[in-house]
Amino acid sequence: MSSRTDVNTLGEFGLISHLTASFKNRQPSTVLGVGDDAAIIATGGDEQLVVSTDMLVEGIHFDLGYTPLKHLGYKAVAVNVSDICAMNARPQQITVSIAISNRFSVETLDELYAGIKAACETYGVDLVGGDTTSSNKGLIISITAIGRAPASRITRRSGAKMGDLICITGHLGSAYLGLQLLEREKQVYLANPDMQPEMKPENKELYAAILRPEARTDMIDLFAKNDIVPTSMIDISDGLASELMHICKASKVGAIIEEGNVPIKQEAQLQALEFNLDPITCALSGGEDYELLFTIDPKDVEKVRFLPNIYISGEIVGKDDGITLHTTGGNIHEVKAQGWNHF
Amino acid sequence: MSSRTDVNTLGEFGLISHLTASFKNRQPSTVLGVGDDAAIIATGGDEQLVVSTDMLVEGIHFDLGYTPLKHLGYKAVAVNVSDICAMNARPQQITVSIAISNRFSVETLDELYAGIKAACETYGVDLVGGDTTSSNKGLIISITAIGRAPASRITRRSGAKMGDLICITGHLGSAYLGLQLLEREKQVYLANPDMQPEMKPENKELYAAILRPEARTDMIDLFAKNDIVPTSMIDISDGLASELMHICKASKVGAIIEEGNVPIKQEAQLQALEFNLDPITCALSGGEDYELLFTIDPKDVEKVRFLPNIYISGEIVGKDDGITLHTTGGNIHEVKAQGWNHF
Structure with a gap:
């Protein structure tokens, strides 16, 4: 008998x-x-192509119950563009295939x-290019993005070195909290279809973070303009903890993250508390923020320090020191990956 | 109200x-x-990349009821490679994304x-590269293939000229007849699960055509070796009629196909008759043979004539003459596309 x-x-990933x-x-x-x-x-030339697919x-x-299709189309492209950015390359072409039910x-x-x-x-x-076909159920979108960059600028996950600084390009946790809000409103609606969803204006940025994220092509341009080549980079699609573990695994290093230096928007902090969640947990384990997580050689710190939207949030350490969070309260916690798992 | x-x-295609x-x-x-x-x-260099996705x-x-998964994996790659061949390029990389139910x-x-x-x-x-995720129902495979060729060798659909010869790289209709056999056996099985499917050895090549087709990378090599650049090319995934119409539309020409010169295997001819089908109809309207349909300048005819597995099946004519089939009985029929339509 087969197993x-x-x-x-x-x-x-396994x-x-x-x-x-x-x-x-x-x-x-x-x-x-x-x-x-x-x-x-x-x-064949100095440039290389980078290819990613999702x-x-x-x-x-x-969930099309609360995802406008126009936002979905935008986001489907943005998440693929984000993977190209994570290589420090500029996207140039995409193919889009869709399967749709009747x-x-x-x-x-x-x-x-x-x-x-x-x-x-x-x-x-x-x-x-692309393909258009029928599905038996629902909508499936498959996008491949192609980008290019000079070979000397392409950045992998595997180049982080002890002493490198860990940087993040923007606020984390917002997309996760936006998703929680949408899911809560959906439950209210399902329980009572006469109830209108309550989208508070003060949560606008949380909704935008999950429904219409932006890829950070602007950062790739900023790096080029300021002659910065990160030593390693990844995009934060599955939460800071999971992405940091990918970088540390590929680079054979450890990392320290300073809780106080992880950028989290005030509205995300307030919303996290309303949900009885720790804001740093939303940043570490919530996904879909699509900011870039990267490391730089300490000699580049002056180039990075005064750039907008770049937060120096930690440091690369030896592999044996593992990956730890230094809390604002002075405690040290081991960081565990709790990214999205779609199985 | 929205429409x-x-x-x-x-x-x-529309x-x-x-x-x-x-x-x-x-x-x-x-x-x-x-x-x-x-x-x-x-x-940037002399070579260009070609990118296709399915x-x-x-x-x-x-239908996993009669498609072995190993054959399916092979075929999924082959059909994408076939699209690269249709550009007269050599495939080099693929990405494979799958969505699977539990x-x-x-x-x-x-x-x-x-x-x-x-x-x-x-x-x-x-x-x-690729992506692996859950589906709500069944298996979805999305493949992107990347190939390359010198710019001067890349062949589009749009280059066919009046007087060009129409060539086909192999036998047509076999895949369609193989599919009909599998579907018939499935119906027998569904009606009576105790009946074992009857796969006659003489139909082996028809089953192989539908379950495990080959892309014609060998032809791309043959073209290069013999200094042949087709004036236009497409792969026959949807039936000869549909592909010929694509070439004629893109090239703004018409075409004559000689029924007697369309290669159809003897076992396909016999099986067509058993199904009460006209063999040429299977070649024109049956899909998934993945042979190449191409046109050559008449000055190249001597290069092509003695190559193995290339059949000269017709000629490009003026747009106003439309697309016609000249039958072995001496009749002229207008060719209509009846390719696969997955909607």
């Missing part, structure tokens, strides 16, 4: 590692394969593509 | 045109966007990836 191993036992472990790269043009935010492909499934990654009309798809188009214009990427 | 247009009213009509390409590196088998991207949905594109175990995914790996080895492509 049956549930995919949940491996988790998303499953990818398991399935791709025996594959070998043969093409000289393959500079980097599976295991970073994007693959790196040589072009699949978004209705009911798993988004409940989707041309007009609803027009909304989705209006969002895709808006994102293409914001990030300067061209839609160059 | 609701069913996606079926547009068809797959829907893609509709959704992408307002998008403009801005990047100088985008040489060719939506509308061919693959997009073309400049690299999404396969369980219950729409494949009925899939690690062991079944191992089978799927064994097929993906076998295809990567056959075609010399590297698996460089």
